[in-house]
Amino acid sequence: MELWQVPLLFSRLPMFPFFDLAHYVASVMALKEQRGAVEVSVRSPVACWFSAMLYCFGGSVLSSLMLAEPPVAFLAKGTNIILASSVWYLVFYCPEDIFYRCFAFLPLRLLVAGMKEVTRTWKITAGVAHADSHFKDAWLVMVAVGWARGAGGGLISNFEQLVRGVWKPETNELLKMSYPVKVTLIGAVLFTLQHSQYLPIARHNLVFLYTVFLVVSKVTMMLTRSATSPFAPVEAALGHMFFGLQKIPTKVKGEGAASSNGSSVCDPSSSEQHRDGVKKRQAKKTE
Numbered sequence: 001m002e003l004w005q006v007p008l009l010f011s012r013l014p015m016f017p018f019f020d021l022a023h024y025v026a027s028v029m030a031l032k033e034q035r036g037a038v039e040v041s042v043r044s045p046v047a048c049w050f051s052a053m054l055y056c057f058g059g060s061v062l063s064s065l066m067l068a069e070p071p072v073a074f075l076a077k078g079t080n081i082i083l084a085s086s087v088w089y090l091v092f093y094c095p096e097d098i099f100y101r102c103f104a105f106l107p108l109r110l111l112v113a114g115m116k117e118v119t120r121t122w123k124i125t126a127g128v129a130h131a132d133s134h135f136k137d138a139w140l141v142m143v144a145v146g147w148a149r150g151a152g153g154g155l156i157s158n159f160e161q162l163v164r165g166v167w168k169p170e171t172n173e174l175l176k177m178s179y180p181v182k183v184t185l186i187g188a189v190l191f192t193l194q195h196s197q198y199l200p201i202a203r204h205n206l207v208f209l210y211t212v213f214l215v216v217s218k219v220t221m222m223l224t225r226s227a228t229s230p231f232a233p234v235e236a237a238l239g240h241m242f243f244g245l246q247k248i249p250t251k252v253k254g255e256g257a258a259s260s261n262g263s264s265v266c267d268p269s270s271s272e273q274h275r276d277g278v279k280k281r282q283a284k285k286t287e
Helices: 003-010 018-032 037-043 045-066 078-093 095-104 106-134 139-155 157-163 179-195 203-224 232-243 268-286
Strands: none
Touching: 003 203, 018 037, 018 045, 018 078, 018 095, 018 106, 037 045, 037 078, 045 078, 045 106, 045 139, 045 157, 078 095, 095 106, 106 139, 106 179, 106 203, 139 157, 139 179, 179 203
């Protein structure tokens, strides 16, 4: 096998069962680590199971809704549902929490996280192609459906929280995007351009390069325990360039009103008048 054949062979990898299994394990473990999830699993196993299915198949649900298809279509994949449900049961109800502790071991967790990122690429490409079959050459639709298919679990997180009896509108991904949602959006744009033949690169090469970037960045963030997005400097520069966005200070000293860009507004004439008034009052007190 020659080196140039590696991307082509990689793009033909089947996701079932090993990569799908890793996706389910990583997703359900992430659910268990949410605050209150363990209590919900004891109080209402049905709600916990439904939340786990949204974590595992949220992309399929959201993309189906966007294309006016049945959102319960993922339930027709009986083998995948049984596999995901088995993972859910073992993560939450395995005696002595053995299953969760085993995959919480760092090397295994890194392996599972990397395999999950591989499935993200496949979901994006499938979403872009599926959208193109419904709306030919509709760029925005292809980007939106590819984004939804690859990051649906994050985009519908508010609905999933409602299933567990939690309402946190401030966690809306559109208000403050997490790194997986951002990188999935970038991937959806890239694969849409490639699918429309506006990006001069072969599909299997783009799949390989994008997946390598996903896996390397994910593993690096986990090893360094960093929550900062690698795109943060670029986002700050572009935000300041196009929208005039600046970092808003958390605390504003003094009684001056804060301006729209986060800096306090101070009127020199008003401050001088205030000082003169204070001096006059002090003079009256001394008299």
